[in-house]
Amino acid sequence: MLFSMMTISAQAQWFDFSRNMNRAVVGVNTGLVGFRSVSDLGNAETWNFSDIGVGVSAAIAGFYVDFVYVNPDHRFDSHVVMGNWDDHSALTINAGYQIPIYKDYVFITPIIGIARVTTGYTEGNNIGIDTESQSIYHKYTATWHRNDFNYGAHLTVVPCKWFEICASCTAHAATAGVAFNLMNFND
16 A cells, blocks of 8 residues: 555656646536624624535636625525515635646646625515526615635546546635536547
């Protein structure tokens, strides 16, 4: 076992940034984004996680960017009819540069960005219709927002040359997703 670990360590090509030049990756992410709840007294804050959000990611020549957005809980809820419902939304936008760890199979990306959280209310009696998707939605009004510095790491594992599995853990979000390397489809 020790011998195999030394072999893998010897084969690892740390910081071989030339491997990033053959990468044009797009992907989809899903995960949790954190938000702060303020007590009624206004002096105590606690962290909660919102519903599951969806987003996209891209990496071109090693430069990485991602975006995850969480809709308000009751925005598309057909059971909400009257009154106002406490609600929130959240988003993160991150950027970084990929570091090849083991050949073309493992990449770690230190990322920094911004996390935005809003709290407010969804109006049950204020209904709109999206003509493109033919869906009904309720109007969400934000009454409070906060922007925070976001930081963390993104791990990419490449099981085959065109498909990638990704996971991110930052101060305000935990996401996972899949991505496709478009540069390897023409091989």
